[in-house]
Amino acid sequence: MTSWLLLAEAGVPEGGLFDLDATLPLMAVQVVLLTFILNSLFFRPVGRAVEDRESFISTSRAEAKQKLAQVERLEADLREQLKDARQQSQKLILEAEQEMDRLYREALALATAEANASREQARREIDAQRDQAMTQLNIDADKLGDLIVSRLLATP
């Protein structure tokens, strides 16, 4: 046993580098079996896991996208509603202010008119009473004058 090169070249009946025998077909059968075993134990389950995850991710993404679109739609909707409500309230406030103003003016006018009326009436009453008093006074003065005259005339 000097060198492996000799073994390789000489084609010794026992052994050698290129010693082909039943190892070859048996190894082939072994590898084919290994292929089937690995297919059922490794490639198929792992492939299923990976593809399940991929499909899960893509459906989740689609769902999320859909939800996002929905949210955006709702947000726009709500924004619109909010704007409407704000305008509505603005209008209501303006209306209420106008209404209040009107009511105030009306009440003021009414009160002024009433006050004028009662003042007028009071003046008329005062005037009437004064006239009455003047008339009475004139009558009394006339009476007194007549009395004085009669008395003066009667004395002699």
Added chain:
Amino acid sequence: MPLTLPLAELEVGKHLYWQLGNLKIHGQVFLSSWVVIGALLALVVVGTRKLERDPRGTQNLLEFVWDYIRDLSREQIGEKAYRDWMPFIGTLFLFIFVSNWGGALVPWKLIHLPSGELGAPTADINTTIALALLVSLAYFYAGLSRKGLRYFEYYVEPTPIMLPFKIVEDFTKPLSLSFRLFGNILADELVVAVLAFLVPLIVPLPAMFLGLFTSAIQALIFATLAAYYIGEAVHEEHH
């Protein structure tokens, strides 16, 4: 022999023969291949025991390997047919890769056999020829099952002048596949063994690292070429 070189201790070309009926097989190849297959199956069984959507532990590794093999076979075979051949390509890759690295990393020398020695199963010509012939069968089967007899149009495309070359190719393909793998792995084991024998300290380390690199590359080359041949067979010419 007057000259007894220490190299003789390497025992290249010696085999542990088992008798199977009147057939002889290389026992050491089967022993180490069973270790390789056992390791592969153990890894796969442990890693796929509980597959989850959020991968953890070994599942990550297995999914990485799966993804790698899928990309390799999809790129070479094409979108349409790669699913059928992915397990075969993947098994070739894993078996060769684990064999090569097992041959380089497992301290086989600690186990003494009556004859021959344990090593990478791919350092035996029987294993590599078996693998290469399987590839040949696979691409013939792939072409015939996908295209029927139209598969043989491939031999006269683009011109009938190609016919003899394409026929010769059918023989050179398994030959080159098997000898490339066998030669690389055997040479790597020999270099490391000789260096370790001459200078058993530090010096063999670079050769060992180079060996690991070559081993991985050889597994990749074998699997890629196998996938490429299958892809060539199932490829549809667009007229």
